[in-house]
Amino acid sequence: MKFEDLKLSAKTLESVRNLGYEEPTEVQAKAIPKIIAGTNLIVRSQTGTGKTAAFGIGLIERIAAGTTTKALVLVPTRELALQVCDELRKLGLPHALNVRAAFGGQKLVYQIRDLQKSYDILVATPGRLVDLCNRGTVYLSKFNAVVLDEADHMLDIGFRKEVFGILDNLPPERLTLLFSATVDAEVKQIASRYIPNSELIEVGEMRTVSSIKEEKIEVPHAQKVSKLLETIQLHPGVKTLVFARTRKGVMRLKRKLEESNIPHVGMLHGDMEQPKRTRMIDRFKTDEIKVLVATNVAARGLHINDVELIINYDEAEDKLTHMHRAGRTGRMGAEGKVITFVSHDAPPLQQRGQQKNKEHRSYGSRHGGSGHTSHGPSGHGGSWHGPGSSGGSGQGSDGEGSGFGGSGHAGHGGRRQSQKHPKKVWQRGHRRQR
Numbered sequence: 542m543k544f545e546d547l548k549l550s551a552k553t554l555e556s557v558r559n560l561g562y563e564e565p566t567e568v569q570a571k572a573i574p575k576i577i578a579g580t581n582l583i584v585r586s587q588t589g590t591g592k593t594a595a596f597g598i599g600l601i602e603r604i605a606a607g608t609t610t611k612a613l614v615l616v617p618t619r620e621l622a623l624q625v626c627d628e629l630r631k632l633g634l635p636h637a638l639n640v641r642a643a644f645g646g647q648k649l650v651y652q653i654r655d656l657q658k659s660y661d662i663l664v665a666t667p668g669r670l671v672d673l674c675n676r677g678t679v680y681l682s683k684f685n686a687v688v689l690d691e692a693d694h695m696l697d698i699g700f701r702k703e704v705f706g707i708l709d710n711l712p713p714e715r716l717t718l719l720f721s722a723t724v725d726a727e728v729k730q731i732a733s734r735y736i737p738n739s740e741l742i743e744v745g746e747m748r749t750v751s752s753i754k755e756e757k758i759e760v761p762h763a764q765k766v767s768k769l770l771e772t773i774q775l776h777p778g779v780k781t782l783v784f785a786r787t788r789k790g791v792m793r794l795k796r797k798l799e800e801s802n803i804p805h806v807g808m809l810h811g812d813m814e815q816p817k818r819t820r821m822i823d824r825f826k827t828d829e830i831k832v833l834v835a836t837n838v839a840a841r842g843l844h845i846n847d848v849e850l851i852i853n854y855d856e857a858e859d860k861l862t863h864m865h866r867a868g869r870t871g872r873m874g875a876e877g878k879v880i881t882f883v884s885h886d887a888p889p890l891q892q893r894g895q896q897k898n899k900e901h902r903s904y905g906s907r908h909g910g911s912g913h914t915s916h917g918p919s920g921h922g923g924s925w926h927g928p929g930s931s932g933g934s935g936q937g938s939d940g941e942g943s944g945f946g947g948s949g950h951a952g953h954g955g956r957r958q959s960q961k962h963p964k965k966v967w968q969r970g971h972r973r974q975r
């Protein structure tokens with residue numbers, strides 16, 4: 542199939558050409574015509590399948606045709622907000638569309654100034670969006686299309702109340718598109734409550750099994766650092782992402798690699814300020830950094846297309862996280878390799894400071910247990926709403942507290958005001974701030 546077969550406008554065809562996309566991916570071929578036709582969708586697709594351009598092209602075509610006036614894209618993390626915003630800007634360039642981003646960790650005053658200008662698409666993380674709504678900077682009533690990107694991740698890291706509250710306050714007459722790697726009971730609950738008459742699209746992975754080679758290496762706990770050095774030295778000049786469980790672990794490994802004269806080492810974890818994280822990702826993208834040591838903050842959604850080697854220095858906490866880590870390589874059908882260190886003598890997680898590690902909580906482990914293998918960790922059934930609900934765990938990726946009170950509707954105002962009439966509180970919150 543060609544992009545021309547999707548009956549896109551000449552301007553969108555131009556941007557697709559400029560981006561070097563030769564033909565639509567499966568999710569694009571299936572979803573774009575439905576989005577243009579105004580069908581609500583639940584799309585099961587991984588990152589790496591071209592899902593951003595799928596909803597991006599669909600929305601842009603609708604905005605260009607006037608069927609959508611303003612679109613909101615909700616994403617779980619700052620990194621994803623930046624990436625999605627970047628891709629939508631490129632896609633919307635020939636149409637002169639304005640795409641803006643709002644996410645925690647960036648100075649609120651700049652975002653408020655930015656959002657006072659006009660825009661067609663807003664890409665936002667839920668916590669920051671709630672904050673901006675309560676300050677009267679963003680009015681949800683103006684959006685008639687919403688995308689929930691990586692909905693499963695958004696729920697996993699504790700944004701359930703924010704997402705529900707945002708959906709409650711959007712106009713009922715709207716297009717709703719939900720993209721998720723997994724369609725579990727919670728995602729289905731959102732669909733039945735907020736996405737009427739939706740169609741389900743299921744997409745196979747872009748990565749073929751053969752394009753990612755997985756290897757498991759048994760290493761005594763005490764020898765993991767030297768094994769890491771050896772593995773990296775065996776792959777000179779190879780773009781490598783090393784996953785460690787904790788921020789401390791990341792910092793320690795980076796130091797060890799540098800002390801051993803491994804060149805071009807960088808690190809990424811949730812304690813780093815956003816501009817630093819963005820710079821680090823850019824340097825990794827442009828090959829200035831060849832070995833990036835990271836926590837699970839890098840496991841999801843990063844558009845780094847040519848990571849050749851993933852080393853799970855610490856095993857992922859569950860199968861889904863493992864899958865997302867592995868998904869950083871072998872993108873768009875390229876070859877990739879995943880090496881996982883398995884240490885049967887590893888001390889229990891608690892002794893390694895596991896319980897105290899905020900980032901670990903934030904990035905979606907539902908299991909404290911260790912001892913699983915890279916291929917067969919136990920399933921991840923059962924829903925997990927984050928410790929003490931949304932505020933705490935959401936902070937890890939959004940840098941924001943929960944904006945909604947107990948009702949799931951009230952917004953920041955909900956904490957300060959009566960929650961008897963949550964919708965009113967939300968609206969009053971807007972007026973109070975104006």
Ligand code: AMP
Pocket residue numbers: 561562563564565566569587588589590591592593594842844846873
């Ligand atoms: P995503 O699934 O949105 O994370 O996209 C993964 C990567 O695929 C991004 O870097 C996109 O720029 C790229 N991409 C999206 N659509 C296409 C396409 N039709 N052809 C080639 N690359 C694409």
